[in-house]
Amino acid sequence: MIKITLPDNSVREYAESVSGYQIAEDISPRLAKEVLSITVNEEVWDLQRMINSDASIKLHKWDDEEGKHAFWHSSAHLLAEALEALYPGIKFGIGPAIENGFYYDVDLPNGQVITDADFPKIEAKMLELARLKSEYNRTEISKKDALDLFSKKGDEYKIELINDLEDGTITLYKHGNFTDLCRGPHLPNTEFIKAVKVLSVAGAYWRGDETRKQLTRVYGITFPKQKLLEEYLVLLEEAKKRDHRKIGKELELFTFSQKVGQGLPLWLPKGAQLRERLENFLKKIQKQYGYQQVISPHIGLKDLWVTSGHYAKYGKDSFQPINTPAEGEEFLLKPMNCPHHCEIYKNKQHSYKDLPVRYAEFGTVYRYEQSGELHGLTRVRGFTQDDAHIFCRPDQLKDEFKKVMDIIFIIFNALDFKDFTAQVSLRDQNDHSKYIGSDENWEKAESAILEAVKEKNLNYVVEYGEAAFYGPKLDFMVKDAIGRKWQLGTIQVDYNLPERFELEYIGADNQKHRPVMIHRAPFGSMERFVAVLIEHTAGKFPLWLTPEQAVIIPVSEKFNDYAKKVLNLLNNYDIRTIIDDRNEKVGKKIRDNELKRIPYLLIVGEKEEENEQVSVRKQGEGDQGVMNIEEFANFINNEVKAQTDAHRIN
Numbered sequence: 001m002i003k004i005t006l007p008d009n010s011v012r013e014y015a016e017s018v019s020g021y022q023i024a025e026d027i028s029p030r031l032a033k034e035v036l037s038i039t040v041n042e043e044v045w046d047l048q049r050m051i052n053s054d055a056s057i058k059l060h061k062w063d064d065e066e067g068k069h070a071f072w073h074s075s076a077h078l079l080a081e082a083l084e085a086l087y088p089g090i091k092f093g094i095g096p097a098i099e100n101g102f103y104y105d106v107d108l109p110n111g112q113v114i115t116d117a118d119f120p121k122i123e124a125k126m127l128e129l130a131r132l133k134s135e136y137n138r139t140e141i142s143k144k145d146a147l148d149l150f151s152k153k154g155d156e157y158k159i160e161l162i163n164d165l166e167d168g169t170i171t172l173y174k175h176g177n178f179t180d181l182c183r184g185p186h187l188p189n190t191e192f193i194k195a196v197k198v199l200s201v202a203g204a205y206w207r208g209d210e211t212r213k214q215l216t217r218v219y220g221i222t223f224p225k226q227k228l229l230e231e232y233l234v235l236l237e238e239a240k241k242r243d244h245r246k247i248g249k250e251l252e253l254f255t256f257s258q259k260v261g262q263g264l265p266l267w268l269p270k271g272a273q274l275r276e277r278l279e280n281f282l283k284k285i286q287k288q289y290g291y292q293q294v295i296s297p298h299i300g301l302k303d304l305w306v307t308s309g310h311y312a313k314y315g316k317d318s319f320q321p322i323n324t325p326a327e328g329e330e331f332l333l334k335p336m337n338c339p340h341h342c343e344i345y346k347n348k349q350h351s352y353k354d355l356p357v358r359y360a361e362f363g364t365v366y367r368y369e370q371s372g373e374l375h376g377l378t379r380v381r382g383f384t385q386d387d388a389h390i391f392c393r394p395d396q397l398k399d400e401f402k403k404v405m406d407i408i409f410i411i412f413n414a415l416d417f418k419d420f421t422a423q424v425s426l427r428d429q430n431d432h433s434k435y436i437g438s439d440e441n442w443e444k445a446e447s448a449i450l451e452a453v454k455e456k457n458l459n460y461v462v463e464y465g466e467a468a469f470y471g472p473k474l475d476f477m478v479k480d481a482i483g484r485k486w487q488l489g490t491i492q493v494d495y496n497l498p499e500r501f502e503l504e505y506i507g508a509d510n511q512k513h514r515p516v517m518i519h520r521a522p523f524g525s526m527e528r529f530v531a532v533l534i535e536h537t538a539g540k541f542p543l544w545l546t547p548e549q550a551v552i553i554p555v556s557e558k559f560n561d562y563a564k565k566v567l568n569l570l571n572n573y574d575i576r577t578i579i580d581d582r583n584e585k586v587g588k589k590i591r592d593n594e595l596k597r598i599p600y601l602l603i604v605g606e607k608e609e610e611n612e613q614v615s616v617r618k619q620g621e622g623d624q625g626v627m628n629i630e631e632f633a634n635f636i637n638n639e640v641k642a643q644t645d646a647h648r649i650n
Helices: 020-027 029-034 065-086 116-130 143-153 156-163 226-241 244-250 269-288 302-308 310-317 338-345 394-414 439-455 496-500 526-537 557-572 586-595 606-611 629-647
Strands: 002-005 011-014 037-040 043-045 055-060 101-107 137-140 171-175 178-181 195-205 214-223 299-301 330-333 357-366 382-392 420-426 460-464 473-479 485-494 516-521 550-554 577-579 600-604 613-618 622-628
Touching: 020 029, 020 037, 020 055, 037 065, 043 065, 055 065, 065 101, 065 116, 065 171, 065 178, 065 214, 116 195, 116 214, 143 156, 143 178, 156 178, 195 226, 214 226, 244 526, 269 357, 269 382, 269 394, 269 526, 299 302, 302 310, 302 330, 302 338, 302 496, 338 357, 338 382, 338 496, 338 516, 382 394, 382 526, 394 439, 394 473, 394 485, 394 516, 420 439, 439 485, 485 496, 485 526, 496 516, 550 557, 550 586, 557 577, 557 600, 557 606, 557 629, 586 600, 600 606, 606 613, 606 622, 613 629, 622 629
Parallel strands: 002 055, 420 460, 550 577, 550 600
Antiparallel strands: 002 011, 037 043, 037 055, 101 214, 137 171, 171 178, 195 214, 299 330, 357 382, 382 516, 420 473, 473 485, 485 516, 600 613, 613 622
8 A cells, every 4th residue: 555645644544555646636636627737746847657566655736836836837838839940950958937827938939039929820839739738758868868869859069968967867758849958846737828928038158158149038928817817917017017126216326337337336416325224224223233234345365255155166267366566476356255254253362252253244255247237226236235144152143143133024024025924944854964063053043044033933934954064044935015025134144254264252161162153144145135125016115214304395486495494494403405496397297306306305485485385295185284393303213213113122
């Protein structure tokens, strides 16, 4: 008998091998129609694969990430089949599922190109092929046979991929007239795919190497219902409106210059003010939690990065060494702040009583990203991390973790990120060889993280095998206003750097011990965080953060002097205010300033001047009535206080 354990710990027994589809059908015929893939002992499989021994399983539908992944991975193969039919002689690179949809990298024959005009015929061919209900059939194949197959086809990209694989690990998937090198998993058949949209094309170097041929990357997305596609297209339109590059330009927050260099943002005055406020907000919180600010240089001797291990891991793909006039002296732009902070810790001897030591820095780092990967503020070559490193004893680890989580919760609250989950990344349960540090330390660290998230009643998932080689970590996934997921905020445990830099503290036993190091960045990077914040708020920032809180609009030139008086009074109350004294009609000035997303519009005319008042309009809500200057100032400051008071430690 084969025992199958379901997620609720109930057990079903089968006399012989059984597939995921058969299990689903056994549970409910309706479930069998909806299920897309299955997890068997923590590995995602096709529903058609036979289970030959006792196993724990979980069935996945469209609403599950695993279900969507199988759906979109299968759709990538369907796209490839359509492209092969439309462009005979086409060659294929890779075609993975991604967060929203899929892509396939292809080498088009005879200098052909794919443009937006070709999208409808590709979509039509995909739907035509989907209606054939072709099954996705998995086959194990030897390395020799796989090489023979793709050599006959003349597909050099697949041959290169096969050469990197071990014999006995290679599988093919065939559906219709298309066969691909693939690990899966896939849908039972193409019939599930009911709605198709080709989204875009771009260039992509083979295997991400700028020295290799540039292929054509075709992006697409599919759904099991047309209605879901229509909803997604509405979401895409909303996302375009919220694009941080567009809004950042409109609000004069940041810019880029070809002369300065790709991926190196220039912060304009309003953007610099916004960023400075974010930094000051976090600094205030950090001070209450016992952090000390430090400053480290933008470069470091090459040996610093050799010691940390970063040079061996990232050296060939990063900015190249900086040579000085001194022979043999080489510096590197810092890709992270951690080694500098290790050296700051080593500056003096530490007792167990001194720990934890918490160093914080808004340190700018530099990482070489390929030009095709750069995207506004979300992917840049120079960015500032809200970095901090905590050096603590093993028995302090859980409490420090919880305190960092508290800081992240404060930030999310102040910026209206209400919907978030956490991912706990732990070691591979079966293979510990790729991790450093003792099993004992790993067990302590993993237990501390799991206990911390449970004690905080945090909604979290555990991912085995996703830990960094130097320690487990916790990442926060935030949903923005239109439902997109962003990774914001990370906490990592590190046994590697304390070892490499020989960090020590004197314990109660008067012996030397290694501290545990915690890396944490609640924002992640200032650039990416601001980008996400812009798209989350559509540029309508919280009142405490927005560069301009109010604009004074005189109804005619006669009241410009009174407007200046109001401006001075509000500045005395620390309210960021400007005047729009253009010779334009009031209606136009109101509309223009609403487009600038200024929260409060203050209209002043004869009546307001006589009574030393302002007529208040709120962005998106209209008329708020008449207030005197002090009343309005208190109103604003109370709203700001309510938004930022979350940082107080009770």
